[in-house]
Amino acid sequence: MLVNSPVESFSFAGREIFLKRDDLLHPAFSGNKARKFAYFLDHDFAGVTKVIGHGSAQANSLYSLSALAKLKGWQCDFYVDHIASHVLTLPTGNYAAAIANGTQVIDLSSLIAANPFLLREFKWTCHDYIEHQVLAAEPDTLFIPEGGRCQYAEYGVSLLAVEIETWAMQQGLTELKVFLPAGTGTTALFLNQYFVRKQSHIRVLTCAVVGGDEYLAQQFYELNPNAAEHPQILNVGKKYHFGKLYPEFYAMWQRICASGIQFELLYDPLGFMVLEKYLPQWGASPVMYIHQGGLLGNETMLPRYLRKFGKSRTTL
Ligand SMILES: *Cc1c(COP(=O)(O)O)cnc(C)c1O
Numbered sequence: 215m216l217v218n219s220p221v222e223s224f225s226f227a228g229r230e231i232f233l234k235r236d237d238l239l240h241p242a243f244s245g246n247k248a249r250k251f252a253y254f255l256d257h258d259f260a261g262v263t264k265v266i267g268h269g270s271a272q273a274n275s276l277y278s279l280s281a282l283a284k285l286k287g288w289q290c291d292f293y294v295d296h297i298a299s300h301v302l303t304l305p306t307g308n309y310a311a312a313i314a315n316g317t318q319v320i321d322l323s324s325l326i327a328a329n330p331f332l333l334r335e336f337k338w339t340c341h342d343y344i345e346h347q348v349l350a351a352e353p354d355t356l357f358i359p360e361g362g363r364c365q366y367a368e369y370g371v372s373l374l375a376v377e378i379e380t381w382a383m384q385q386g387l388t389e390l391k392v393f394l395p396a397g398t399g400t401t402a403l404f405l406n407q408y409f410v411r412k413q414s415h416i417r418v419l420t421c422a423v424v425g426g427d428e429y430l431a432q433q434f435y436e437l438n439p440n441a442a443e444h445p446q447i448l449n450v451g452k453k454y455h456f457g458k459l460y461p462e463f464y465a466m467w468q469r470i471c472a473s474g475i476q477f478e479l480l481y482d483p484l485g486f487m488v489l490e491k492y493l494p495q496w497g498a499s500p501v502m503y504i505h506q507g508g509l510l511g512n513e514t515m516l517p518r519y520l521r522k523f524g525k526s527r528t529t530l
Pocket of ligand 1: 402
């Protein structure tokens, strides 16, 4: 079981907001992916000896899956589309930590290259390859889709919703806006769905960090066809590519980290930029930002930012 993560007060853009510190959830297993994988931590899987995942070699889900496997005593195989050579020569961040946890990171591009007919004749994706070639041969294996985008995520995200609901009640808040930046939107969707179904006055607002607003809305529909239960999407105002470096992201990251709390460099900078844009429209209504962890990724992102924009604040 994951413990209740704390809520702190946080000064931002000239006012106080509440910060849900899901980065402090558990020393080894925290943040967004821990919530989405909590189902697997809390349930018994008789006979299962291995968990298989798929995604990018720097993904937060790679590290979180390796931590889950370690807690469960499972082996972990993680399939990636490719591994960049600099990652192999100097492993850092999520990749290095997952390897240290005993996870096998398997490069699918070499496997698929060895079977070109699969690609040509069947147009297989990596997901197809795992489904047909790997899982069939390994029956005692649990397969978790990329980034934990699946119904299983509802379990852990609902526990997060209960924590927020209980906290809001204790604070005597009759309304609350919960804001978090979205990738697949799985977390934002299951949170808002919980609050709507409980007829609570808590509502979830989010912004699209991966893809645009339409892609995010489409992701919501895939998990839940009822648009009345979808979170509100706040428009970012400009097209940003996921994982690319932007000076305004770096500047925002430095601002929020000046508080003494570490934030991550992929989702939080855009999250706080969007929050700053919309906060003035919300008057005095209480706002909570969810810190979704992911800090190990900074070990890879920060050197990239420092190389590109330098250490000096004055150059920004
Ligand atoms: C995965 C992740 C997200 C995105 O979560 P979704 O449920 O896919 O929207 C946001 N922040 C961090 C730190 C993450 O690791």
